[in-house]
Amino acid sequence: MDFFKSFSKAAPLGKVDRIYLDYASSTPLDRDMLASFPVIDDGVLQANPSALHKEGQQAKKVLSDARALVAQTLFAHSDEIIFTSNATESDNLALHGVVNVWIQEIEKNGGDKKNIALMTTDSEHSAVLEQISALARDIQTIILPTENGLLDPKSIVVPEDAHMMLVSVMYVNNEIGVVQPIYDIAKRVRFLRKHHPEVTIVFHIDATQAPLHFSLNVQKLGVDMMTLGATKLYCPKGVGMLYVKRDTSIAPILYGGGQEFGLRPGTEPIQLIHDFAHALSFAQKNVDEYTEKILSLQKETETLVKKMIPHAVITAETFARTPHISHIAIKDFDSELLVLELDARGIAISAKSACKNEEVNESDIVERIYGQGWGAVRISYGRMTTSAHITKTVEVLSNILKKYNK
Numbered sequence: 001m002d003f004f005k006s007f008s009k010a011a012p013l014g015k016v017d018r019i020y021l022d023y024a025s026s027t028p029l030d031r032d033m034l035a036s037f038p039v040i041d042d043g044v045l046q047a048n049p050s051a052l053h054k055e056g057q058q059a060k061k062v063l064s065d066a067r068a069l070v071a072q073t074l075f076a077h078s079d080e081i082i083f084t085s086n087a088t089e090s091d092n093l094a095l096h097g098v099v100n101v102w103i104q105e106i107e108k109n110g111g112d113k114k115n116i117a118l119m120t121t122d123s124e125h126s127a128v129l130e131q132i133s134a135l136a137r138d139i140q141t142i143i144l145p146t147e148n149g150l151l152d153p154k155s156i157v158v159p160e161d162a163h164m165m166l167v168s169v170m171y172v173n174n175e176i177g178v179v180q181p182i183y184d185i186a187k188r189v190r191f192l193r194k195h196h197p198e199v200t201i202v203f204h205i206d207a208t209q210a211p212l213h214f215s216l217n218v219q220k221l222g223v224d225m226m227t228l229g230a231t232k233l234y235c236p237k238g239v240g241m242l243y244v245k246r247d248t249s250i251a252p253i254l255y256g257g258g259q260e261f262g263l264r265p266g267t268e269p270i271q272l273i274h275d276f277a278h279a280l281s282f283a284q285k286n287v288d289e290y291t292e293k294i295l296s297l298q299k300e301t302e303t304l305v306k307k308m309i310p311h312a313v314i315t316a317e318t319f320a321r322t323p324h325i326s327h328i329a330i331k332d333f334d335s336e337l338l339v340l341e342l343d344a345r346g347i348a349i350s351a352k353s354a355c356k357n358e359e360v361n362e363s364d365i366v367e368r369i370y371g372q373g374w375g376a377v378r379i380s381y382g383r384m385t386t387s388a389h390i391t392k393t394v395e396v397l398s399n400i401l402k403k404y405n406k
Helices: 031-035 054-074 087-109 126-135 182-194 272-283 287-308 335-344 363-371 388-406
Strands: 079-084 116-121 140-144 164-169 200-206 225-230 240-244 327-330 374-380
Touching: 031 200, 031 272, 031 388, 054 079, 054 272, 079 087, 087 126, 087 164, 087 225, 087 240, 116 126, 126 140, 164 182, 182 200, 272 287, 287 327, 287 388, 327 363, 335 374, 335 388, 363 374
Parallel strands: 116 140, 116 164, 164 200, 200 225
Antiparallel strands: 079 240, 225 240, 327 374
């Protein structure tokens, strides 16, 4: 299959008059890619993979094959792959799963829950930050500051009285696109383990935005747990995954069955998992070629923005960024207004994480970087994006700003 067969087709969402530039929120289905995957027989799809009959065992094989493909793609073992319903659930299983094991251990030995420390950054997705808030009642929680969304690995230290420490960091920021120095953070974690052998340290990353552009080789990344989801892989939604290294103990957060090695109860959605596994493998095999194409779109966009909207600022422009996101900040404009004005003109983009759109305030990370009075829009690119989409979007954005300036 030609990987770029999908490029230059009509805009997704079924309307040729619409331009979709919100791939960082959710990708459309790439039906050409999906058509290239092995087809599962309907008789297998109807069966529960936990059933003992022939159809159930066939379904179980499809599930096992998908797990093996994911493991191969991540350079992991099959028993380290846990399927969930989405990336947010995977984040919850990672953080609560590890902390719950530690709490059980401390309660058994008569220790203090404050000997557990959970550390993350101020630029994380709400799937992690809201867990920090929920767990703060019982354990130590530390939120490390970032510069333009980037963490200094040396800021990670073992808190006083900590016997267990969990570090959770987003691989690629979903809002401004900066890429965390995961390899350096992993090196820092190894350093701390060496100098604090009495402290158990676990390193988790949310890599949901990373599969199309960055390696997910867990051995080279040096992570103990990694979250992924289907929403950025051009396949059907409704499935996520958590990689859990063999020597990392976690407890289930849901109860009701022994599926997924006893860590995630519920009948597995075979078709969704099958498509997810093949889409993930497809993405990782085409990282270099795909990144080159998307990077050209990012450069084109940002060149036009500088030319047509000279007072706009491209966030974290000089920092390591993913090619599929351009975050554009504009002083004295409301982010939501810009998104709605663009939407009215047939262009779909975002101002911040879709998970935070119900909140009326401006993005936290925008306020930290720019202060009060700044708005921002996030343009994110994908397989169906064309140069014509980019040109029209920047022209329309420029005209909207000129209208309000008058």
